[in-house]
Amino acid sequence: MRELMLIIHIISVALFLGAAFSGYIINLVAKKKEDEGLLNIYTALLSLNYLGKTGLTLLIITGGYLMTPYWQALGAMPMLIAKLALVIVLLILLVVISIKAKQARHNPSVTNFMKLKPFQNISLVVSIVVVILAVMVFG
Numbered sequence: 001m002r003e004l005m006l007i008i009h010i011i012s013v014a015l016f017l018g019a020a021f022s023g024y025i026i027n028l029v030a031k032k033k034e035d036e037g038l039l040n041i042y043t044a045l046l047s048l049n050y051l052g053k054t055g056l057t058l059l060i061i062t063g064g065y066l067m068t069p070y071w072q073a074l075g076a077m078p079m080l081i082a083k084l085a086l087v088i089v090l091l092i093l094l095v096v097i098s099i100k101a102k103q104a105r106h107n108p109s110v111t112n113f114m115k116l117k118p119f120q121n122i123s124l125v126v127s128i129v130v131v132i133l134a135v136m137v138f139g
Contacts, residue, residue, distance in 0.1 A: 002066070009062035013131065016055030019048040020124040027117060042104070042113035049101050052123075056094055060087070083133040086126055093123045 023045055030041045074080060097119045104112040 005062045005065045008058060009066060012055045012058035012062060014055075016052055016059060017124075017127055017131070019052040019055060020120070020127050023048050023120050024124050027120070038110050039108055039113070042110070042116075043108060045113075046101050046105060049097060053094060053098070056090060060091075063087070077137065079133050079137045083130055083137060086130045086133070090123060090126055090130065093119055093126065097123065 026041065026045055030038055033041060070077065070080065097116060100112075100116050100119065104116060
């Protein structure tokens with residue numbers, strides 16, 4: 001069962017980070033478009049939010065299971081505590097992104113979509129730090 005959970009966990013990392021990286025790259029490319037083209041691109045980018053949510057949800061479920069042998073030793077593992085704290089930060093960022101995305105979907109404008117960008121960029125950086133901490137703790 002542990003191997004299956006680990007496989008799902010790694011696929012979930014790919015889903016979550018893939019959505020974050022894709023959003024970042026598409027935002028870079030989108031800068032070169034006209035306002036009408038931008039609006040279409042930003043609207044299409046909203047679908048990446050679902051991919052990110054799915055990835056993070058699966059990460060939390062499988063991560064909780066994979067953490068079973070470590071919960072009792074958590075106090076002696078400061079890097080693991082930092083990683084778990086950053087996962088909570090990612091959850092908060094994802095909630096903020098979802099709220100802003102819903103507002104942008106109901107009132108589509110380049111300005112509304114631009115409000116998402118800083119949160120998406122922070123989410124990408126925090127995600128990379130979480131992966132680095134995971135490798136340092138478990139690698």
